Amino acid sequence: MSLPSVLAMVPEDSGGPYVIAAYVVFLTIVVTYVAIMAQRLGKLSRKADEIEARLDARDAAAKAGSGSVPDGSPAAVPAEPSKAPEGVA
């Protein structure tokens, strides 16, 4: 069923356009929200994957390079992501 034929069924006197508008507003808000979130999320997780890969490479290189890591070198930083409490910001 095409859009014009659906719209033709909508009775004018009973607030038809307004009802349609309400559903359109709802769908627009949801779709816009999801689109924005998806874009941000994609960017964030790509970035995180990239950084993680580089970090793994760095740590592996440090381990292979010397048996005993000198203090203050990057590999001396705890490799485990800390579980510190996070703000929501």
Added chain:
Amino acid sequence: MKTWRAILLVLRKDLLLERRTFELLPSMSLLALGTIVLMRFALDQDEVSGDLAAGALLIPLLLAALLGIARLFAAEEDDAGIDQYLLSPAPAGAIVAAKVVGLLLILVVLEVVLVPVFALLLLGPSLGPALPEIVLVLFLLDAALAVIGGLVAGLAIGSRSRELLIPIMVVPFALPALIGAQAALAPVLEADPGALATRWPAVVGIYAVILGLVGSVLAEFLVED
């Protein structure tokens, strides 16, 4: 330390401070008086009764209460008093309870001054016949505002924007109490005073009790270190 004793000690300290500095009550009274004057011109009525009278009395009270709530933890905020309080053996929630009782007392004293002034300046019908009902409703409203004030001011303790936060949080929390107080006061402030419908003071009272119960569970988390 017993909770009651801690509440009494903090309350005594606050009341003593208010008696010595005498800054909160005059400021609240002035703001309320100013708002009554504002009401006279906003409504463009020489005297009001019924619905308008209830509104013209409640709004000045609410604004004055906002002023009091914003200053509720002022003494503690100024010299890290909260930290010192937490070092004492008193239970953490007791300070919030003391603030609630203190605010309730201040609001009652404010109304003792304000209601006669309101009757003199703006109220059409005479105050006498409806006085017991007005006292009852205002006391219940004060209790609700005091509990809300303790909760909101406690929430805002560590906040950078206390003076923004407190009014915008108090007003919506006060709405149900205000609905009840308005509906209770409107008929008794009529020129021909109607009977007080018991359900409305009950709404305000029950609201105060519910918030009080919720608040008493939450109070300890408000000031915890």
Added chain:
Amino acid sequence: MTVRGLRPLSILSVALIAIGFGLVFFYAPLDADQGFRQKIFYLHVPLGIIGLIGFIVGGWHGLRYLRTGDPSHDLKAYVYIHQSQIVAVMVLITGAIWGRTAWGAWWRWDEPFLVSFLFLFLIYATYQVLRFSIDDPQRQARAASVFAVAAGAFVPVNFTVVRMANEYLHPRTLDNAANGGLPGPVLVTFLVCFGAIAVLYVTLVKYELLSKSTTFRLRALERRAGGDDLLPRRSAVLQA
């Protein structure tokens, strides 16, 4: 934090919304009284109910945070409240549109459901203001949780008081639902729409949780990098 089942949930919500809206426009009968405008009911009412449940679930997570101190509960409280804020805006918009079609006015004060939602909107609008004006993370989480619990307790009280005030001032006849229940097709459509909105809500909650946990993962990686210049556009990422 793991966020499971996001993909099936997303597909399910799209499917349910398509079915539900299809039923609204092609299956549900025209209301004898209100005609076409009654169809907004299938959107407005489920949104309202789900929004309320979300606020209460947020309060429950706030309580769990206060009990356990587990930051994931604070995070969940934040996400539920945030999603319900969005839903509350949609409830107010759809309600205003319904009012415009039914009474010719965008806003009427004798509609207790809408007025209650306005109160809730006013209360919950202060949540982020409170939260982000507190710098200390633990104090922030605790204040936000106390607020979530207090506001969650406010939800039912608020509805009772507003409804009471309204019944007193504007006595009116029994609602449709009390008049022998909804007719079958209307009920079916309503339930499908309710389910669709509920699944959509859960999906969006999971989605936001995933987004937050990805942000946290990135921060943890930052700490692990320990200032090494592995991240050329690091600041740009965190601002995004």
